[in-house]
Amino acid sequence: MLNGVHNHELEPKLSGHLVTGRLKEKDKKRVVDMMKSLALPKNILMDLKEKNKESVMNIKQV
Known part of the structure; x- marks a missing residue:
């Protein structure tokens, strides 16, 4: 990011991205x-x- 502007288009699906793959507290307990x-x-x-059908987490995050 330079001057507050990204130099690329944002991904439509954040599959495998650490933020989207974070577990919620109930999932952590499970x-x-x-x-x-x-x-x-x-x-x-x-x-x-x-x-959670919309989950994008992967095996490495488990």
């Missing part, structure tokens, strides 16, 4: 509970995405 139950990260991600 992740902790599932990890205690030895759930695999891919299963945790699928569970979170089923509950």
Whole structure:
């Protein structure tokens, strides 16, 4: 950003962006509970995405 103006167009979908992938408090609790139950990260991600269809988080954020 230079002089308050971006030098590129903004992405229409922020897939994988850290801000959009942040977990809410209830989701964080769900992740902790599932990890205690030895759930695999891919299963945790699928569970979170089923509950929030618009989620753009990825496996690295879990």
